[in-house]
Amino acid sequence: xxSQLGLIEPSFSxxxxxxxxxxxxxxxxxxxxxxxxxSGHPIVFASxxxxxxxxFPRDQVIGNNGRIFQGPKTNRKTVMEIRxxxxxxxxxxxxxxxxxxxxxxxxMLFQLSPVFSKEDGRVIHFIGVQVPILRKKRLTxxxxxxxxxxxxxxxxxxxxxxDSLVDLGRVLALDTDTNCRGVEAEEPCEASDQEKQGAATAxxxxxxxxxxxxxxxxxxxxxxRFSSPAAGLINSSLNISLGRIKQSFVLIDPHLxxxxxxxxxxxxxxxxxYDRHEVLGCNWRFLSGVGTDSSVLNQIQESIQVEQAxxxxxxxxxxxxxxxxxxxxxxxVRNATGKIAYFVGVQMEEKCKSQxxxxxxxxxxxxxxxxxxxxxxxxxxxxxxxSNSSDRFNTL
Numbered sequence: 283x284x285s286q287l288g289l290i291e292p293s294f295s296x297x298x299x300x301x302x303x304x305x306x307x308x309x310x311x312x313x314x315x316x317x318x319x320x321s322g323h324p325i326v327f328a329s330x331x332x333x334x335x336x337x338f339p340r341d342q343v344i345g346n347n348g349r350i351f352q353g354p355k356t357n358r359k360t361v362m363e364i365r366x367x368x369x370x371x372x373x374x375x376x377x378x379x380x381x382x383x384x385x386x387x388x389x390m391l392f393q394l395s396p397v398f399s400k401e402d403g404r405v406i407h408f409i410g411v412q413v414p415i416l417r418k419k420r421l422t423x424x425x426x427x428x429x430x431x432x433x434x435x436x437x438x439x440x441x442x443x444x445d446s447l448v449d450l451g452r453v454l455a456l457d458t459d460t461n462c463r464g465v466e467a468e469e470p471c472e473a474s475d476q477e478k479q480g481a482a483t484a485x486x487x488x489x490x491x492x493x494x495x496x497x498x499x500x501x502x503x504x505x506x507r508f509s510s511p512a513a514g515l516i517n518s519s520l521n522i523s524l525g526r527i528k529q530s531f532v533l534i535d536p537h538l539x540x541x542x543x544x545x546x547x548x549x550x551x552x553x554x555x556y557d558r559h560e561v562l563g564c565n566w567r568f569l570s571g572v573g574t575d576s577s578v579l580n581q582i583q584e585s586i587q588v589e590q591a592x593x594x595x596x597x598x599x600x601x602x603x604x605x606x607x608x609x610x611x612x613x614x615v616r617n618a619t620g621k622i623a624y625f626v627g628v629q630m631e632e633k634c635k636s637q638x639x640x641x642x643x644x645x646x647x648x649x650x651x652x653x654x655x656x657x658x659x660x661x662x663x664x665x666x667x668x669s670n671s672s673d674r675f676n677t678l
Contacts, residue, residue: 321525607632
């Protein structure tokens with residue numbers, strides 16, 4: 283978690299001016315901003331309004347993702363709808379049953395919207411706006427539904443005290459004995475037009491602030507993709523999947539000139555001392571130096587050309603010019619159609635080889651990373667294929 287937290291401050295400071303946090307904190311909206319390029323897609327900013335709504339302190343929100351607000355009655359289909367929107371890098375608006383820190387549930391209108399780099403079209407952040415839904419659809423006229431309405435949906439307006447939790451249990455028991463039987467907590471609340479408009483207004487206000495304060499850094503952002511993602515950039519969904527892999531590795535695109543690195547894991551950055559923006563776009567040889575054996579580099583290049591895996595050990599250089607012996611395993615990664623999409627290079631410092639990793643041999647440790655990368659790439663390409671097929675079907 284510590285290494286991840288070290289990436290959160292640069293997520294803002296390299297993109298926006300130092301004043302952006304202060305201005306965002308003045309906005310009256312309940313919202314979070316998350317970074318899909320960091321492992322786990324963590325929240326990097328949470329507004330004071332959101333912290334008050336959820337009951338979580340800031341240090342328990344920053345660095346975590348939205349799963350900490352979900353619970354046993356959160357609708358999994360709705361969660362999957364949000365994940366699909368993230369995969370497709372588009373906006374989505376849903377009603378969601380979430381939980382405060384003290385365990386009390388509440389209905390909210392959740393609107394997610396991507397923030398794009400104006401320069402290359404890739405997703406920089408996601409804005410998540412939460413609007414409490416102030417009422418629940420009437421279920422019956424027998425009084426139990428009215429109590430349900432007051433306690434469950436009223437929690438959006440006020441904190442539920444311990445006595446109210448006792449009342450909630452009593453009402454739930456009553457509900458099973460009335461003609462409300464069969465109604466579950468995750469039945470969606472219907473947000474009003476005013477609440478939906480409020481969410482849209484919040485997104486626009488937040489985007490205005492981010493756009494304005496990105497101007498001074500020269501790294502402009504916007505709410506719409508004005509250009510296609512630059513060649514070699516991987517989308518945010520694959521970024522998130524790869525971020526769950528703990529080993530040191532890079533992803534290389536062999537279809538682009540100079541075969542640039544298009545993804546670098548957090549462990550790779552820690553091993554080499556480079557920042558992510560210093561690695562992406564570089565050729566895979568960039569760790570080489572005067573003491574690197576050129577014949578080993580040729581061996582790696584030949585394995586890429588014949589689309590075969592290889593394992594080598596050679597001298598590499600960190601950012602601070604210190605050297606280390608790199609036990610590298612390079613392997614092709616195929617998509618769902620069987621075509622090579624990338625090459626993955628998994629690194630292990632030679633001096634760590636004898637120490638073992640969770641009891642695994644270096645070979646198994648590296649191959650497990652290769653397998654995880656292959657699953658992530660194939661799953662994404664299969665999902666995209668299914669989405670395209672569905673779109674074609676819907677147009678018939």
